[in-house]
Amino acid sequence: MTTFNRRHFIRNLTLGSLAGLVGIHVQARAITPKEMEGPYYPITPQKDKDADLTQVAGKKGKAKGTIIDIFGQVFDDQGNTIEDVTIDLWQANSFGKYHHPHDNSDAPIDAHFQAWAIIQTKAKGHFRFKTVFPGAYPLNAAQQRTPHIHLKISKRGYHSLLTQMYFPDHPLNQKDGLFRRKTPEEQALMTAKTTEITNQYRYDIVLAKVV
The missing domain is CATH 1.20.5 (Single alpha-helices involved in coiled-coils or other helix-helix interfaces)
Structure with missing residues (x-):
């Protein structure tokens, strides 16, 4: 040569x-589908909103239920990772009870469950939080919402996203009205993925840029 x-x-x-x-x-990546906020966005002030929902600052006990670890990344619709995204998340406790004055179900309150967190994505859009597997609700009702976690995701320059994260292969998924309204492709985008580690899930989020 x-x-x-x-x-x-x-x-x-x-x-x-x-x-x-x-x-x-x-x-290119498909944008994470939107979902309704639901009636129980937290309104009771709390100082502790860190990434560990299994304990409350100033209390010695641990939240009841199965502890799970959730991690992922935030991308834009072109596949680029996004740092410093705010993720505002809340959920029911392991009994299916929200930390909200309007949740008047008979499910017990868990005083050691944080219930609400506001976290930021790190380098390359990474985020992680620890929580408990949320219970279905209302307690003992004929029709229950499948376990899920609510998320509000926002960053300047991107369209804010309100969505819900679901869990793979849960028997209530196909009985849940909101989940069933989604196409199979949308359901897949809103459902966390299991990993090789027990009780660990990966959930990636995709935001649309403001044009």
């Missing part, structure tokens, strides 16, 4: 590799 051909080959190989990397980086 001549010197010219060798240089030409290396140049094309380098450009092709860079193009492949760029292609991976900007691969």
